[in-house]
Amino acid sequence: MIETLLVSVYIFVLAIFVGFETITKVPPLLHTPLMSGTNAISGITLVGALISAGAGHSTLSTILGLLAVIIATINVVGGFMVTDRMLEMFKKEKKKNYNR
Amino acid sequence: MNIIIALAYLLSSILFILGLRDLSSPKTARRGNQLAMIAMLIAIVVTLTKNEILDFTLIIIGLIIGSAIGAIIARKIQMTAVPQMVALFNGLGGGASALVALAKYNRLSGDIRIDVIISMVASLSIGAITFTGSLVAFGKLQGLIRGAPVVFKAQRLLNMLLFALFLIMGIIVTINPANSTGLLIILAIALILGILFVIPIGGADMPVVISTLNSCSGMAAAATGFVLSNNILIICGALVGASGFILTRIMCKAMNRSITNIIFGSVGTVSVNDNNNDKHVVINYTEEDASIMLEAAQKVIIIPGYGLAVAQAQFALQELVTMLINSGIDVRYAIHPVAGRMPGHMNVLLAEANVSYDLLFDLEDINDSFQNTDVALVVGANDVINPSARSNKESPLYGMPILNADQARSVIICKRSLSPGFSGVDNELFYQKKTLMIFGDAKESINKIIKLLKT
Numbered sequence: 001m002i003e004t005l006l007v008s009v010y011i012f013v014l015a016i017f018v019g020f021e022t023i024t025k026v027p028p029l030l031h032t033p034l035m036s037g038t039n040a041i042s043g044i045t046l047v048g049a050l051i052s053a054g055a056g057h058s059t060l061s062t063i064l065g066l067l068a069v070i071i072a073t074i075n076v077v078g079g080f081m082v083t084d085r086m087l088e089m090f091k092k093e094k095k096k097n098y099n100r
Numbered sequence: 101m102n103i104i105i106a107l108a109y110l111l112s113s114i115l116f117i118l119g120l121r122d123l124s125s126p127k128t129a130r131r132g133n134q135l136a137m138i139a140m141l142i143a144i145v146v147t148l149t150k151n152e153i154l155d156f157t158l159i160i161i162g163l164i165i166g167s168a169i170g171a172i173i174a175r176k177i178q179m180t181a182v183p184q185m186v187a188l189f190n191g192l193g194g195g196a197s198a199l200v201a202l203a204k205y206n207r208l209s210g211d212i213r214i215d216v217i218i219s220m221v222a223s224l225s226i227g228a229i230t231f232t233g234s235l236v237a238f239g240k241l242q243g244l245i246r247g248a249p250v251v252f253k254a255q256r257l258l259n260m261l262l263f264a265l266f267l268i269m270g271i272i273v274t275i276n277p278a279n280s281t282g283l284l285i286i287l288a289i290a291l292i293l294g295i296l297f298v299i300p301i302g303g304a305d306m307p308v309v310i311s312t313l314n315s316c317s318g319m320a321a322a323a324t325g326f327v328l329s330n331n332i333l334i335i336c337g338a339l340v341g342a343s344g345f346i347l348t349r350i351m352c353k354a355m356n357r358s359i360t361n362i363i364f365g366s367v368g369t370v371s372v373n374d375n376n377n378d379k380h381v382v383i384n385y386t387e388e389d390a391s392i393m394l395e396a397a398q399k400v401i402i403i404p405g406y407g408l409a410v411a412q413a414q415f416a417l418q419e420l421v422t423m424l425i426n427s428g429i430d431v432r433y434a435i436h437p438v439a440g441r442m443p444g445h446m447n448v449l450l451a452e453a454n455v456s457y458d459l460l461f462d463l464e465d466i467n468d469s470f471q472n473t474d475v476a477l478v479v480g481a482n483d484v485i486n487p488s489a490r491s492n493k494e495s496p497l498y499g500m501p502i503l504n505a506d507q508a509r510s511v512i513i514c515k516r517s518l519s520p521g522f523s524g525v526d527n528e529l530f531y532q533k534k535t536l537m538i539f540g541d542a543k544e545s546i547n548k549i550i551k552l553l554k555t
Contacts, residue, residue, distance in 0.1 A: 026123050070169075
């Protein structure tokens with residue numbers, strides 16, 4: 001059992017380093033989309049929520065699971081969609097409507 | 101089957117990392133976000149094939165409700181309101197992690213390994229703090245509760261007492277995992293601590309708060325990953341935790357303050373003595389003066405601040421900039437890292453108004469150019485151009501990197517009133533001879549200038 005835990009700790013620490021290396025390269029220009037995008041990624045907890053809601057162990061854990069599924073899905077769907085909406089606006093040299 | 105699931109999670113993790121990497125350039129950023137969406141989809145679909153899941157009814161109901169709400173919010177939200185939306189979503193993510201940990205606890209009914217119960221306590225408490233903290237941040241940004249710092253006597257003492265109680269309960273529950281009352285007490289304390297951490301923090305420190313909460317929502321997900329021994333949760337949680345941490349550090353550096361100073365310092369409540377205030381006189385200029393100045397200028401730098409967002413003036417501003425560029429004037433934007441209410445807030449607003457990101461410059465890239473600039477046009481910013489940050493050791497702003505607007509030949513400042521900025525510090529730049537103060541709503545002022553320039 002301790003081995004699985006150790007492997008998890010390894011993965012956790014290495015992932016933090018990967019995160020640092022990758023995210024340090026994101027320019028301030030994109031910090032808001034970065035934040036709302038990573039925000040959506042933190043909704044990955046939905047994976048755990050699905051199991052709680054579907055495993056049918058007890059009424060309480062099912063209800064907790066269902067609640068978790070709902071709010072994690074709002075987080076995931078809303079987060080990704082709004083990030084996409086934002087990034088769509090970040091275009092270089094849009095068609096110049098200078099005639100206004 | 102388990103091997104396939106594990107490999108699919110690996111694929112999903114790779115896509116998440118590649119997606120984040122693509123966020124490093126505006127050209128690839130949208131694709132990056134889409135990669136992350138695909139990664140999430142893979143993780144969800146694969147999880148649904150697990151044979152632990154017996155009943156899909158509730159799952160489908162939950163997914164439909166959540167998707168509908170999420171999609172509506174994402175579509176309806178105005179770009180100026182993105183900070184509060186991110187705060188809200190952070191809270192939901194943290195809350196979901198806490199709920200999952202709680203559900204797992206309920207399922208295991210007391211028979212829990214020590215590493216799992218520690219992870220549960222971590223997930224539950226970080227998730228709960230993120231949840232209530234984010235709701236308070238949301239309330240402040242949305243204007244539902246007072247944005248100014250809320251401080252009361254013995255606040256710090258209360259925090260410390262609660263934290264001590266939290267540690268004691270944590271140890272008790274770790275020793276005896278069957279103690280469910282103990283776990284609920286931990287949950288209650290964490291919910292209260294989340295509120296107490298954020299209420300004393302004022303509006304302009306929000307970029308730091310949101311970044312920290314962002315990091316916490318990731319850490320809560322990672323802790324839940326340890327509870328469930330689920331590597332995709334651990335990886336994603338770690339990535340988000342690292343991201344939020346980096347942003348927090350950048351924001352703190354941009355204000356020359358430490359995170360402890362922000363959480364416990366409550367700037368904005370200290371009343372600073374303006375002993376030299378009385379001898380200053382501000383001349384109230386009009387939009388006409390500004391338009392004459394802009395017409396005569398060759399180089400202009402624009403400094404947007406939170407006031408731009410409040411007045412929704414980004415479109416009017418861009419119209420003005422386009423006019424100036426078309427008449428041959430060199431115009432650029434200078435973006436301070438903490439302008440607005442979240443990291444990169446101004447960039448998003450200006451992108452919405454179709455501003456090419458070539459025109460947007462970070463503090464260190466543009467600060468030397470102010471000397472050769474004819475007009476620095478400040479729209480709704482204050483503390484980020486306060487020269488006392490450079491010179492006055494007494495000032496709470498001292499040491500904060502500022503935009504050198506005062507080095508421009510002249511400065512036009514659009515502002516609602518003379519009231520000091522969030523820091524409560526008076527801005528000597530307002531009283532200088534080369535400064536033109538234009539009071540009023542930023543959008544109206546800019547529209548007036550546009551009209552005058554047209555004639």
